[in-house]
Every structure is written in structure tokens, then in C-alpha cells.
Amino acid sequence: MTLNQALALIRSARDSGGEKQPHCLLCGFEPLHLKTLFQAHLLERLPGSAVEIQTGIYGDLPGGLAAAAESSALGAAVVLEWSDFDPRLGLRSSGGWAEHLQSDILASARQRAAHIETSLEKLGRRMPVALAPPNLPLLPLGNTVSAQASVVELELEHLLASFLSRAARLPGVRIVQRNRLDRIPVAERLDAKMELLAGFPYTVPFADLLAASLADVLYQPSPRKGLITDLDDTLWAGIVGEIGVEHVSWHQESHSQTHGLYQQMLGHLAGCGVLLAVCSKNELTTVEQALARPDLFLKSESLFPVCADWEPKSKAVARILRTWNIAEDAVVFIDDSPMELDEVRRAFPGITCRQFHGKDPAKVWQLLGELRDLFGKPLLMEEDRLRQASIRASAQLDEMGDEAASPEFLRSLDGKVTLDWRITPGDKRPLELINKTNQFNLNGLRIGEGEWQRALEDPATVLAVVSYADKFGPLGKVAVALGKAEPDENGVTRLHISHWVMSCRAFSRRLEYHTLEGLFRHTGAAEIVFAFAETEKNKPLRDFLRAAGIAPPAAEVPNAGAAYRLTRDAFYAQNHVLPHETVDVKI
Amino acid sequence: MNDTEKRLALCFANVFPELSDDQIRRASTASIAAWDSVAHITLLTSIGEEFGIDLDFEEFAEANSFAAVLELVRARSANAGN
Numbered sequence: 001m002t003l004n005q006a007l008a009l010i011r012s013a014r015d016s017g018g019e020k021q022p023h024c025l026l027c028g029f030e031p032l033h034l035k036t037l038f039q040a041h042l043l044e045r046l047p048g049s050a051v052e053i054q055t056g057i058y059g060d061l062p063g064g065l066a067a068a069a070e071s072s073a074l075g076a077a078v079v080l081e082w083s084d085f086d087p088r089l090g091l092r093s094s095g096g097w098a099e100h101l102q103s104d105i106l107a108s109a110r111q112r113a114a115h116i117e118t119s120l121e122k123l124g125r126r127m128p129v130a131l132a133p134p135n136l137p138l139l140p141l142g143n144t145v146s147a148q149a150s151v152v153e154l155e156l157e158h159l160l161a162s163f164l165s166r167a168a169r170l171p172g173v174r175i176v177q178r179n180r181l182d183r184i185p186v187a188e189r190l191d192a193k194m195e196l197l198a199g200f201p202y203t204v205p206f207a208d209l210l211a212a213s214l215a216d217v218l219y220q221p222s223p224r225k226g227l228i229t230d231l232d233d234t235l236w237a238g239i240v241g242e243i244g245v246e247h248v249s250w251h252q253e254s255h256s257q258t259h260g261l262y263q264q265m266l267g268h269l270a271g272c273g274v275l276l277a278v279c280s281k282n283e284l285t286t287v288e289q290a291l292a293r294p295d296l297f298l299k300s301e302s303l304f305p306v307c308a309d310w311e312p313k314s315k316a317v318a319r320i321l322r323t324w325n326i327a328e329d330a331v332v333f334i335d336d337s338p339m340e341l342d343e344v345r346r347a348f349p350g351i352t353c354r355q356f357h358g359k360d361p362a363k364v365w366q367l368l369g370e371l372r373d374l375f376g377k378p379l380l381m382e383e384d385r386l387r388q389a390s391i392r393a394s395a396q397l398d399e400m401g402d403e404a405a406s407p408e409f410l411r412s413l414d415g416k417v418t419l420d421w422r423i424t425p426g427d428k429r430p431l432e433l434i435n436k437t438n439q440f441n442l443n444g445l446r447i448g449e450g451e452w453q454r455a456l457e458d459p460a461t462v463l464a465v466v467s468y469a470d471k472f473g474p475l476g477k478v479a480v481a482l483g484k485a486e487p488d489e490n491g492v493t494r495l496h497i498s499h500w501v502m503s504c505r506a507f508s509r510r511l512e513y514h515t516l517e518g519l520f521r522h523t524g525a526a527e528i529v530f531a532f533a534e535t536e537k538n539k540p541l542r543d544f545l546r547a548a549g550i551a552p553p554a555a556e557v558p559n560a561g562a563a564y565r566l567t568r569d570a571f572y573a574q575n576h577v578l579p580h581e582t583v584d585v586k587i
Numbered sequence: 588m589n590d591t592e593k594r595l596a597l598c599f600a601n602v603f604p605e606l607s608d609d610q611i612r613r614a615s616t617a618s619i620a621a622w623d624s625v626a627h628i629t630l631l632t633s634i635g636e637e638f639g640i641d642l643d644f645e646e647f648a649e650a651n652s653f654a655a656v657l658e659l660v661r662a663r664s665a666n667a668g669n
Contacts, residue, residue, distance in 0.1 A: 003629075004636050007601035014604050032625060033632065197644055198628050204636070 001208050003033055006040035018049040021448075023218075024068040024076040024127075025053050028061040028084045030199035037204075037211035038077060045219040046448075058199060065119035069126055074450025076123055077214040079132045081201065082139075082156070084116070085109035089139060089156075091195050097141055102152045109156065113163040117170070124172030125425065128449040130217035132176040132210060133164055136190050136201055171426045172449075174378055176213045184209055219448075222436055223377045224352065225326050226275035227266065228317060230335035231287060231308075234356040235263060241282050245290045250297065258364040260297055262356065265368050267298030273384025274375050275324055275391060278306040279316040279333070304392055313340050314347035321348075323395050325504040327438055327537060332374055334367075381429050383476035390505045393472035397508060405508055407577045413470035415580035417511060419518040420465040420477075422587055423456050430465050430480040437501035439540040440479075440512070443533035445499060460484040462495060462523055466515055468506055468580075478506035481515055485523045495525035504540075512544055513576045520568050522584065530564045549574060591638075591664065595657055598633045602626055615652035630656075638664055 001009075025031050025038050035053050042051045054073060056064020061084050068076050083090025086108045088097055097105065123129050142150020168175045189206040202210065232239045236248040237256035250259035270276055276298075280287055287308040291300040305323050307316035313335070321328060329350035335341050341353045352374065357363040397404040428449075435446045447455070455461055466479035479502035485495045497519075502512060519528060530550065534542065545551035550566045599611045603621055606614060616622045622630075628644070634656070635642040640663050650656045 002636055004598070004601060004633050007629075007633060011601050011604040030625070032628060036629065193644075194628075198624070200628075204632065 001037060001040060001212070003036060003204050003208075006037045006208075009040045009043055010036065013043050013050070016048060016050060020052060021046055021049040022052045022054060022071070022073045023450075024064075024071065024073045025055050025079070026061060026064040026068055026076060027056075027079040027081070028059055029081060029195075029201055030058050031055045032194075032198060032200035033204055034079065034200070034202060034207045034211055037208050038214060041211045041215035042219070045215055062115060062119060065116070065123055069119070069122040072454060073127055074448055074454070075128045075130070075218045077130045077132070077218065078120065078123075079210065079214070080116070080134050081136055082134045084134075085112050085156075085159075091139075091192060091201070092199065097139055099143065102141065106152070106155055106159070109159055113159060117163065117166060120167055120173050121170050124170045127172065127453055128218055129173045130176060130214045131164075131167055131173055132214060133160060133178055135178070135181055135186075135206070135210065137186050174217050176210075176217050180213055181206075181209055220376070220378065222330075224274075224332050224374045225330040225436075226277065226320075226324050227269060227332045227334065227371075227375075228277045228279050228320055229266065229303075230313075230337070230340065230356070231278060231280040231282065231290070233336040233358055234334060235259060235266075235278075236290070237358055240286055240290050245286065245293065248290060251295075256358070258358050258361050261364060261368065263297035265371055267302065269371065269375055270298060270302035270388065272375065272377075272380060273387045275326075275388065276303050277320045277324070278303050278308065279313050279320065279335075280306075280308045281310055281313070282308040284308040302388065304388065305395070312343055312347075314344050317344055317348060317351070323398075324391060325394070325439075325507070332371070377432075379428055381432070381476075383429060383478075386474055386476045387505070389473055390475045394505055394507075396472070407579055410510060410577075410579035413472070413509075413580070415468065415470040415509065416583060417514045417580045418467040418469075418583045418585060419515070419522070420467065420585040421463065421522055422585060423461065423463055425453050425456050427465070429477045430463065430482075433477065433480045433501050433503060434482070434499050437503060438535070438537040439504050440500075440502040440507070440544070441535065441538045441541055442497065442500040443531055444535035444538060445531075445533075447499070455482070458484065460486055462519070464515060464518060464522070466502075466511055466518075468509065468511055470509075470580075475503070475506055478503040479511055479515055481519060483528075485525055492527075493523060493525045495519060495523050495528045496531065497528055498531050500530070500541075507540065510577060510579055513548070514578055514580060514582055516548070516566070516571060517576070517578060518582065518584070520571060525568065527565055527567045530566070532564050548576070591661060592657060594637055595634065595653070595660055598630060598637050599653060602630045602633060612653055617651070634660060640664065 023042060025035055035055060039051055039053045054071065056067060086105045087093045088095035088105055120129060120131065138153055138156065141152045144150045164175050167173050184206045189203060190201060191203045195201040229235055236250045236259050238248040240248045249256040250263055251257065266276055287306060291303065291306065305320055307319055309316065317333065321331065328348040332352045332354065333344050334354050334356050336356045336358060338355060341355055344351060345353045354367060356367065403409055431447060431449060431452045462483050462485050464481040465477055467477045468475045480499065481497055482499040483495050483497035485493055487493050532545065542551065545564060549570060550564045596608065596611050599614060600606065603619060631642050631644060631647050638660060647659060650659050
């Protein structure tokens with residue numbers, strides 16, 4: 001993006017009348033073009049909103065960090081340069097960097113790094129923070145030629161790496177990947193003239209790349225949830241039905257390491273909670289034997305379901321999507337055959353299809369990088385580890401049909417529903433659920449991280465985070481209800497639910513009824529008002545609202561956008577089956 | 588209004604979005620409170636990008652009105668053409 005494109009974008013968004021979205025840009029230098037470009041990149045990611053950028057005072061990064069932590073901003077970008085660790089490392093200083101000063105510069109840098117870390121911890125607790133490490137070259141500190149690294153430069157790099165690895169562990173703080181900025185060489189980043197003239201150190205192209213990276217780190221796309229892979233010439237080299245189970249390969253010594261790398265990538269994704277399934281035109285028994293080979297680089301139990309038959313692949317993909325109970329746009333399909341990819345793409349236009357080029361290591365390397373971006377998320381959670389096992393448990397329940405929904409069966413599960421009423425801003429799982437759940441979702445409304453944290457600071461906020469476990473194992477945190485409990489002029493409390501979602505893994509266990517009962521009991525509300533809106537995908541939620549008597553039957557719905565209500569008396573009069581033990585967690 | 592003037596007016600409009608076309612033609616550092624040193628650098632960088640010319644900030648430091656900036660841009664564009 002050029003500066004003029006950014007200015008034009010900001011100008012056109014100026015009169016949009018969208019919701020104000022304040023963000024902070026914190027740096028020790030004059031933010032100048034970086035502020036303009038950051039605002040424009042945020043506008044691209046938050047269309048229709050009125051993005052505002054708040055900045056600090058020149059040369060006072062600590063003061064800016066402290067003020068931001070008290071502000072109502074929805075997110076912050078913190079851009080560090082070497083002069084923030086010691087002013088003598090900046091172009092505008094006259095303190096010098098002679099050898100006898102260098103130990104003092106290092107000591108000062110350590111002290112300032114510790115101070116910045118403390119400030120970042122406070123800021124990260126209030127809003128998501130994208131932190132960019134120094135990207136400009138150091139002054140010529142060493143006694144060495146520039147081709148040789150000097151000890152003091154290495155000491156500073158070491159100090160920086162140590163600081164960043166600690167900062168990356170702070171809640172809410174995310175570090176901008178330095179090598180993503182390598183598209184612009186270090187020599188083309190510094191605008192020395194502008195730095196001395198105006199205190200702004202970057203060339204415009206570098207400021208643009210940095211601004212885009214900060215926005216990308218703050219507003220990441222929703223990760224895909226599942227990957228469906230072909231086997232022959234994809235997971236392994238060779239056609240297993242022709243050459244036999246023992247002769248398909250994926251090893252360096254058999255010149256098929258690209259398949260081995262792919263297997264290792266799938267193993268890594270499985271560990272991150274990504275669902276993996278197989279879709280192959282083969283005999284199932286042959287496939288099972290091949291997947292049982294002990295030298296496979298991923299655990300074969302990570303692959304579920306395994307669909308191997310001679311039907312068109314789109315049919316197997318449909319079965320896998322039903323088993324996983326997720327939408328096609330959350331899935332990646334990988335096959336070596338363009339024809340198979342095309343057949344699946346035609347049946348499921350929302351699926352991300354990628355070809356596997358086993359004989360082209362460069363393309364496989366590129367694919368691995370793309371998979372990282374498709375499935376990457378800022379933080380791994382306990383639920384990511386549980387997902388694969390709970391999908392298998394759900395599939396077992398599905399095989400039982402209607403019997404699995406009977407009260408007797410549900411009671412036999414020894415289920416335990418935990419309703420956690422604590423407001424815990426550091427727990428990102430409830431927000432993740434709200435922002436990725438489609439089917440059991442009250443209105444499809446998403447929430448930004450900063451907006452979420454501001455909502456949790458409201459004393460009227462009620463948050464129910466629902467976890468579930470039974471004899472098949474824990475599902476983790478699977479449902480969230482967010483709202484505000486406020487008394488009317490007569491002192492009667494009404495609970496206004498703005499968001500209510502439940503993971504599809506938890507369907508058919510009546511957790512939604514347990515949640516309603518908990519909401520009435522915990523808040524003492526006489527009535528719950530639901531901010532319902534119909535979406536393309538929330539039919540399961542609509543079906544529940546009707547079953548629970550909250551919404552009228554489909555034929556009688558006068559206005560799908562209306563707020564639906566449920567009184568306490570009506571809820572308890574219906575005597576809903578609550579088959580599980582309920583545990584409340586409060587402060 | 589010729590093409591150079593139109594393009595320059597667009598640069599001004601992007602940096603000072605609250606100004607009307609007429610106000611832009613009459614704009615000067617004395618009449619526009621928002622035309623401070625930061626806005627001046629933003630404006631000059633925007634103009635440099637629009638016209639593909641490398642502006643000398645010191646030369647343009649005295650260009651304190653739309654008319655003065657237009658005159659300098661015309662001169663620099665002509666020099667660049669030569």
C-alpha cells in the first residue's frame with residue numbers, strides 16, 4: 001500500500017459512520033507515516049468501522065505503554081527500535097558508543113528491557129498486543145568489519161532474543177515474525193534523512209510492510225479446523241493397491257522424503273488440535289494395513305475417519321464433514337490428482353483444495369508454509385488436545401441413533417456439567433468459541449479481543465463458560481453465554497443474552513438446558529431476553545429455541561430478527577430433563 | 588484546472604479531508620490549523636509519491652500555501668521532464 005492509497009482509504013472511511021474502534025500505536029519515535037499506514041491496514045481488516053489511532057509522546061515509550069494500559073483501546077501495536085533499549089543506540093543521540101561505554105549501554109538495555117516487559121504485561125492483560133522487535137540496523141558498534149559480528153552486537157541480539165521469548169509468553173502479547181519483514185532488506189528500511197529531520201526512521205515501503213504485519217498479528221483469520229488427505233502419491237509415494245503395503249514409501253533413503261515431510265506436518269497439526277481424515281480410492285483393508293505400519297511419521301489414530309472405497313471422493317468428503325460436524329469452509333482437502341481436486345471443489349466450493357506435488361520439493365515446502373498459515377492460531381488450548389478424541393466419542397453416539405438422545409442413556413453417561421461464572425479475561429477459550437462457532441450460535445455476531453476485554457470489565461456482565469465430561473472423556477469448555485443482568489424500574493432482573501454458542505462436539509447432550517437452568521439460578525433473573533438473529537448456518541440453534549418454547553414454531557415466526565424471551569416460570573414449568581450433575585464455579 | 592493542479596488538490600484533500608475544493612485552493616499554513624509540521628511532511632511525501640519526484644524538504648519548507656506548493660511542483664516536474 002502506498003502512502004496515498006492509505007490516505008485515500010482513511011479519507012473514504014471517514015464518513016462511514018461506523019462504530020469507533022480505538023487502537024494504540026506505541027513507539028519511541030514520531031509515528032508519522034506508520035500511523036497512517038497502520039490505520040489503513042486496520043480499516044482493511046475492520047471494514048465499515050471507524051478506526052482511530054492513539055499514539056504516545058515522542059521519546060516516551062514507557063509513558064505511552066502505561067497510558068495505553070489505562071485506555072479503552074481494543075488493541076495495541078508496540079514498535080520497538082534499538083534506541084528504546086538505550087537512546088545512545090539511536091541516530092539522534094550524541095551520547096556516543098565508544099568501547100568504554102558499551103558495557104554501560106548493555107546494562108542500560110537490560111534494565112529498560114525489564115521495564116518494557118513489565119509494562120507489556122499490564123497492557124497485554126487489557127488488550128491484544130502486537131509487538132514488533134527492532135528492525136533497523138545497529139550503529140557501527142563493533143571494532144570489526146561489518147562482515148564480522150562483534151561481541152557487543154551479539155550481546156544485544158542475545159538480550160533481544162531473550163526479551164522477546166519472555167514477552168511471547170505474556171498473556172495477550174504476540175511477537176511480529178522478524179523474518180516476515182525480510183522481504184525488504186535491512187539496508188532499505190532506514191530513512192536516515194527523515195529520522196534526523198522529523199524523528200521518523202522508516203522508508204515508506206518498510207513502514208507499509210511493518211504496518212501490515214502488525215495488523216495481521218492483531219487480526220488473524222479464523223483457522224481452518226480439519227484436513228482431509230489422499231493417500232497414494234500424497235501421504236506416501238506409490239500406489240498401495242498396486243505395489244503393496246511394504247513398498248509404498250516416505251523416507252529419505254527411498255527418495256520420497258517429501259511425503260515424509262508431509263506426514264510430519266500432519267503429525268504436528270494433529271498435535272495442535274487439527275482434525276485429520278483420509279479420503280482414498282482404495283480397498284479399506286489394504287489402507288488399514290498400510291496405516292498400521294510402525295514407521296509411519298504420524299500416529300494412525302490421528303486419522304479419523306478413514307474413508308477408503310471406489311466412490312467419487314466428494315461422497316467420502318460429505319461423510320467426513322458429517323462425522324466432524326463442521327462446515328466445508330473450515331476444511332482443507334489435499335490430493336495429488338487435479339481431477340480429484342476438481343471433483344471435490346465442484347461439490348464443495350467452500351473447501352480449500354491444494355495439490356500435493358510429491359516430486360517437487362520446492363512446492364511441498366511451499367505447501368507446508370501455507371498449511372501453517374491456514375491452521376495457525378495465536379494460542380493452543382486444552383480443548384485442542386481433546387478435540388480428536390471427542391469427535392470419536394460423538395461418532396460412537398451418532399451410531400446409536402435416537403437411543404443416544406434418550407434421558408436414560410444420557411443419565412448413564414455419568415456426565416458432569418461445570419458452569420464457570422468467573423470473569424477471567426486471560427482465558428481466551430470463550431472468545432475462540434464465540435468467534436468460530438456457527439451452528440449453535442444465537443446470532444453469528446463475532447467479537448474482537450479488545451471488545452471482549454472491555455465487555456468483561458462491565459460490572460453488569462454475566463458470563464457462563466460451560467465444560468462437560470462423561471465416561472467417554474472430557475470435552476473441555478464447549479459452550480459460552482454472554483449477557484448483561486440489569487434490573488428494570490420495578491427491581492425485576494432481566495438477563496439480556498447477546499452471545500450464546502455451543503461447540504458442535506457437545507450436541508445431543510442437553511447442555512443447552514443445563515445452561516439455561518444455570519443462568520436462571522445464578523442471576524435470579526425473572527426473564528431471559530435473547531438477541532437472536534437468523535444466520536445461514538444456525539439452524540441447530542433455531543431448532544433448540546423452538547423445542548425449548550423460546551421461539552414459536554417455524555410457521556408462526558413473524559420476525560426472525562426479534563428478541564426472544566423466556567420467563568423463569570415458563571422454563572421451570574416445562575420440567576426439562578437435566579441428565580447430568582451440575583457444578584458451579586464462582587469466585 | 589489542469590491535471591497537475593487536480594492531482595495536487597487530491598493530495599491536499601487526502602491530508603486535509605475536512606477542506607472543500609475551494610478551501611484547498613486558498614489553503615495556507617496561516618489559514619489551516621491542521622497544517623502543522625507533521626501534516627507538512629505527510630503532504631510532501633504524498634506529493635512526492637503522486638508526481639514521482641524526490642522532494643527536498645528544505646526547498647519546500649517555505650512552500651506554505653497551495654499556490655506556492657503548486658508552483659514548486661510545476662517547476663520540479665518540468666526539471667524532471669528535462
